[in-house]
Amino acid sequence: MREITLSQAVNEALAEEMRRDPTTFIIGEDVAEAGTPFKVLSGLVEEFGTARVIDTPISEPGFMGLAVGAAMTGARPIVDLMFGDFLFLIMDQLCNQAAKIHYMSGGKLNVPLVLRTNMGATRRSAAQHSQSLQALVAHIPGLKVAMPSSAYEAKGLLKTAIRDNNPVVIFEDKLMYQDKAPVPEEEYLIPFGVANVKREGRDITLIATSSMVQVAEKAAVMLAKEGIEAEVIDPRTIVPLDEKTLVDSVRKTSRAIVIDEGHQSYGVTAEIASRLNAAAFYHLDAPVLRMGAMDVPIPFSPVLEDVTVPTPEAVADNARRLCSGEMIHAA
Amino acid sequence: MREITLSQAVNEALAEEMRRDPTTFIIGEDVAEAGTPFKVLSGLVEEFGTARVIDTPISEPGFMGLAVGAAMTGARPIVDLMFGDFLFLIMDQLCNQAAKIHYMSGGKLNVPLVLRTNMGATRRSAAQHSQSLQALVAHIPGLKVAMPSSAYEAKGLLKTAIRDNNPVVIFEDKLMYQDKAPVPEEEYLIPFGVANVKREGRDITLIATSSMVQVAEKAAVMLAKEGIEAEVIDPRTIVPLDEKTLVDSVRKTSRAIVIDEGHQSYGVTAEIASRLNAAAFYHLDAPVLRMGAMDVPIPFSPVLEDVTVPTPEAVADNARRLCSGEMIHAA
């Protein structure tokens, strides 16, 4: 199968869906001629024109609000939020408006919009351009949250998101835009709420989101050399969450690590770990272990930044200790 | 000891601290003559004047930003955010600015500010005036988060918050403003990160925040009649979290329920439950049970709203099932 970058996969998904549905449009900062600073949207304005690939002023709350209104009245906006950190600016429009309108109207009004944004540290972009804020939106009922872990997922999930009748937030890992993966030429969609078992194993389950899937897979390779077979699972969407696939795996392996690049405390790993603990309690040899980013603002200095996020070595290390029973005694 | 309302307790804390420190001031909407819609601040403008009890336009991001700047340069602002739901409007100033400035400046700049806001449903205020958003701020390193459960805590925690050199967010339960509790005449402060064992018990631990402490206590009374002795613990601050007191209790009782009025998924109960599962795994007879608000926007209709939040009956019911071993077999 041909290989394309995550950036190209996103671009293809957008182009295909915009061809398919004339009510779709892209709105955001420097999305047209510039194609975003990450160049993810290059070429789209040439095909669809500036009426459907709309450059906005630097008004995140404003253009998010416009998207909500357009979505409520018959269009399907795809919002480009340049950095995930800017979510803090649009929370009211996203969480007080978009997320609640369908419910508050008793099902009468829909808000079919997609918010594409990004996440991920180690780009030396410091505290306001490095956050992974998926936990915040996942907490708000009415929003769906997708976290593609490769070009394949990025395309399939985005297409599903665009056709979904609800507000969907997609977090792309900005360090993965140039990573290639096999992506079929034929059209495909990836349903929400279906986890992907990336690698089978019997000894331990590594549940990882987005950027952390690669980290888990690398850890699994290291572990395999030592005879530890790790199962790696990518939930793909954290809302809805495919709890069953995760639980089934953990019941089989009896040990689990949950890895996510958001801050650890009050983050994604807490939800997944506590659901697993609840549903697989009597199958577990040890409590589910959580690995998130450190609970510190992301520092600029490379030497500091690198220690804030989970690495394959750290995951493998924890997995080894879990499998050796070391943590069981420690607990 | 005299009893005063939570509203009076907050008012006293503010008055005492404002007398003590001339750099403190209150800023928010209708805080002066009106004393807020909840009348919590009545009388303060008479004592401290409009220079220190400042009525703002309806500009939440704006006055939150002003507070950050004032805090960075030598004042100690106390921000009044009329409804916790409006947090979504000020997240950038709170989370990208206030929370990170001390860290980003390598410890050179401080942001000693207090953000007082509220939480709690069942006031028939519908989806945009009923949220309990503590999980969102608790996820952001650099913020401290206090959740007073009575007039006593409201006063002691607020005084501590005002003297703290960091941004502190306090969530008051708006349904509790008129609830009375014994509050000493003498000055006292309640340190952050110290949980309060409200009631001792050996059979099960009920960990509850803010409004849910009363719910847990009522459940404990019901349970006591049936011979089940519940220990009720109020963490008082969720950042920092007094993990030790919680874990010690759960190791003793072997069963726990965590109760918080925020949405359950990706919420406060997930963090506390997964920490307990991790630290008390081998002492637990059953997985820690979580009870948050339902994962739905808060509906207006009373019949619907009332089922969205944990009740004493539901807590007691779950506790009974946990203690009878029913859930152990079910898992």
Add this chain to the structure above:
Amino acid sequence: MAEQKTNSEDYLRMYRQMVRIRTFEDNANQLYLSAKMPGLTHMYSGEEAVAVGICEALTDDDRITSTHRGHGHCVAKGADFRRMFCELLGKEEGYCRGKGGSMHIADQSHGNLGANAIVGGSMGIATGSALRAKLLGQDDVTVCFFGDGATAQGLLYEVMNMAALWKLPVIYACENNGYSEYTRTEEIAAGEITARAEAFGIEAFKVDGQDVLAVNALTQKLVARARRGEGPFFIELETYRYHGHHVGDINREYYRSKDEERSWKQDRDPIVRFRGWLVEQGVATEEEIEAMNAEIEKDASDAVAYAEAAKYPDMSEVDMHVYAD
């Protein structure tokens, strides 16, 4: 009054709609005071000429966004009493199946995109509706209602900038009733409100919000121009709310005098003024008007009775409508 008699039917409908709003509010207030209505609510009484003058210039395809003080907009845009009262009481037959209540009432069938409990929260929505119209080549116009207090929200300036840059068919209707909650407008708004719109290159107008014909005439013109792509526009409507900020705001003397209230009610009531004009111009007789009023009152009390008897949503509805299919 601004204009000569040209169309009695229109005039009578405007009058009727104003009375319907006032009557709706009186009943809602009564429900609240007798503890039959849950939650909080904000009365529109006194401001009827604004909603009616504007909405009478719109078709069902034109959209509006409303505010926390939204009953007036809802009635003016064509909503039905029964379904409104059902919503206010949290009943299943309400416009939002009881899930929205007073602060979120929406009426999709007449283009009311909903009240909003976030002050200024619908400014983006209204502008986005206008963007959609332009994008899809539809010729409807969207009116964004908001108060003087809401002009303090930065969102307004963000969306006015985009509306002006892209010439969107949206009309910003600022209902300046002199107060935001318990604070006078002068204390929270520096400079001139209309100047703020003009700074973005938006044509802005000030109009007497108690004069339904003046409001309607201006809006007609602007709607027509907006349909032709000459928008956006901004209107500041000078008006007054008779009740407190919300139904529980009873003692108001610390922020506004009884005299002030009396003078607005006695000298500038939009319904009384318009009624006088209708009679004077021979559009209707006193008797016809009284009959109309009585009929509306009956409609309202029937609707209240209906809503009181109507059933609550089934508890199973609590987790329906979180997500659309």
Add this chain to the structure above:
Amino acid sequence: MAEQKTNSEDYLRMYRQMVRIRTFEDNANQLYLSAKMPGLTHMYSGEEAVAVGICEALTDDDRITSTHRGHGHCVAKGADFRRMFCELLGKEEGYCRGKGGSMHIADQSHGNLGANAIVGGSMGIATGSALRAKLLGQDDVTVCFFGDGATAQGLLYEVMNMAALWKLPVIYACENNGYSEYTRTEEIAAGEITARAEAFGIEAFKVDGQDVLAVNALTQKLVARARRGEGPFFIELETYRYHGHHVGDINREYYRSKDEERSWKQDRDPIVRFRGWLVEQGVATEEEIEAMNAEIEKDASDAVAYAEAAKYPDMSEVDMHVYAD
């Protein structure tokens, strides 16, 4: 040039500061291009007269807030090359112990409250600093730097409204360099920028941002007035950035022409113009100026060498400074 020679020392310091900024940026750019500098950074070259003209009118007690394009403000407000380069390279001796980097550099000792990577993010902070001054009876003035693009953020209008209502000692300095990222100002700003401030009753001024004396003279006046409680004020400074939006923005022809860049550099360079004036007015000779330039260049390369050799923070610092004691 705006004014006759009155004070050579001041003039020479202004010149010196402008050259220091340009030299700092040339070195920073070099560090980036040779992959020695991590992250991304935005060059201030071309806009020196703005930062210097304004900051020379301030004392160390006066505060500024800066932007993502913040090196110029930092130097102009008195910062030291070594500690700045250390910060850009993530070293322990940096102004923020390496934790902030280019986009968050702050220099508390000279009243620089910090760069900000959220466009418009510091508008509240600057206004709050001014509120603090008023509240505590201190007479310092705060200058809020931001770009033309940042005028699209609603926060600006919220804080200008409050600054105007409360007469706060803050000066909003809009550096209009014609672009926000890859988009021309006309495409993202409707109407007139200064009119937006005026709509809030704020006196607003437009000045040639390439003329350091004009900028300085205006700022001196406004700072003095703001100290007397006559603020706030708004200044729009017409300027130009020579480099790309950030250091990686190399191919710029799709959004601005090489001709345009050339004309600004050749005809309006603030350093060249001011240098010519200094010589013409006899404030300094060509030789003196060359010596000054050389000295600054040496300072900068020494500082770069120092920073390159300096040590990184200890890994244990990663969870220090999350909370203050």
